[in-house]
Amino acid sequence: MNLKELDSAFVAHTYSRFPLEIVSGEGAVAYDASGKRYIDLGSGIAVNTFGYADKVWIEAVTRQLHTLQHTSNLYFTSPCVKLAQMLCERTGMSKVFFCNSGAEANEGAIKAARRCAFLKYGDESHSTIVTLKNSFHGRTITTLAATGQDNFHTDFGPFTPGFVYCEPDNIDELRRLTDENACCGIMIETVQGEGGIHVLSDEFVKACEAICREQDMCLIVDEVQTGNGRTGELYSYMHYGVKPDIVSTAKGIGGGLPLGAVMLSAKAEAAYTPGTHGSTFGGNPVCCAGAVSILERIDDKLLADVKKKADFIVSELSGAKGVKSVSGRGLMIGIETDMPAKDVIAQCMENGVLVLSAKTKVRLLPPLNIGFDELRQAIQILKEVLAK
Numbered sequence: 001m002n003l004k005e006l007d008s009a010f011v012a013h014t015y016s017r018f019p020l021e022i023v024s025g026e027g028a029v030a031y032d033a034s035g036k037r038y039i040d041l042g043s044g045i046a047v048n049t050f051g052y053a054d055k056v057w058i059e060a061v062t063r064q065l066h067t068l069q070h071t072s073n074l075y076f077t078s079p080c081v082k083l084a085q086m087l088c089e090r091t092g093m094s095k096v097f098f099c100n101s102g103a104e105a106n107e108g109a110i111k112a113a114r115r116c117a118f119l120k121y122g123d124e125s126h127s128t129i130v131t132l133k134n135s136f137h138g139r140t141i142t143t144l145a146a147t148g149q150d151n152f153h154t155d156f157g158p159f160t161p162g163f164v165y166c167e168p169d170n171i172d173e174l175r176r177l178t179d180e181n182a183c184c185g186i187m188i189e190t191v192q193g194e195g196g197i198h199v200l201s202d203e204f205v206k207a208c209e210a211i212c213r214e215q216d217m218c219l220i221v222d223e224v225q226t227g228n229g230r231t232g233e234l235y236s237y238m239h240y241g242v243k244p245d246i247v248s249t250a251k252g253i254g255g256g257l258p259l260g261a262v263m264l265s266a267k268a269e270a271a272y273t274p275g276t277h278g279s280t281f282g283g284n285p286v287c288c289a290g291a292v293s294i295l296e297r298i299d300d301k302l303l304a305d306v307k308k309k310a311d312f313i314v315s316e317l318s319g320a321k322g323v324k325s326v327s328g329r330g331l332m333i334g335i336e337t338d339m340p341a342k343d344v345i346a347q348c349m350e351n352g353v354l355v356l357s358a359k360t361k362v363r364l365l366p367p368l369n370i371g372f373d374e375l376r377q378a379i380q381i382l383k384e385v386l387a388k
């Protein structure tokens, strides 16, 4: 049997894969089994922050791998503490809980918001969280419930109760929902990723913060896809000048190894006390050592470069033949195209460029350090495909 047949025989059928086996890569370039070269504008869905085989990250990870690969959270380890300190210093948050994925980080964020309300009211009366329609927060039973899309709320019920859904950017609806329900938080992605690259308005995000302050509940920002430099700020909430109580992140912070984090403000940190939450692999030293090497390089220069590259992509694609609209922030870009997104993906792949989709849009999430030459080359190919 070939690889495709073996995959079909032995791997659970949760993904419909493209007909492509990626065997290696370097920077923004991936290679298939025949040696064909692809410029990858997807970064493993916003995971490979510095592309494939990033030397600095490999060095940090392998050094740690040769030192200590794992111990339990019953003991102190230095990479985990160092990463938590860096995250707190760069965000102004007070504490970090580490886990392994975006869904797990969101589970932790939801638990923290509910426990803050529990500590305030002494009971579970204020357990509802307002999330947004069209959002995506993960695949566990609770994060599916948090996800504001009806098609994710079938087949696996009963789902975790306690979520109500607000139209993005509708402040009146947000006020109504938070008045009608006994809430402990509002949870948002500032750029809805899986939902089709919709950027929340300034007014709406500020209203989320204001309502959380008025009603003493937690503003939770899901930075799983938007975080770690992707949008041109370290975390996307920083574009809005708001201060969340809880931030979840994953994907790009690990640079290719599984790592998630829940950051808690001074107000929210009380939610977690010994025994209230945990994760065997959370804060794994190898993942954290790699993440330190990633975070160290997400500096002002890199963030300015992200914005420059984003401006280049947007100016190349806006008004280009076959393009209806371009949305997004930083290197998280959605393109509404004349051609169905799946055809764009297939034709780009044939021509050596990997792109993604988000709902009906074509989605670009290139590595943050992609070189201008490769970016120019890939966008030229994408434009030629879109113009057909």
Ligand SMILES: Cc1ncc(COP(=O)(O)O)c(C=O)c1O
Pocket (backbone or CB within 6 Å): 101, 102, 103, 104, 106, 136, 137, 138, 139, 189, 193, 194, 222, 223, 224, 225, 226, 250, 251
């Ligand atoms: C905004 C957001 N939250 C949560 C998740 C779930 O992350 P994971 O697949 O690591 O569990 C994703 C994944 O795409 C995401 O984009």
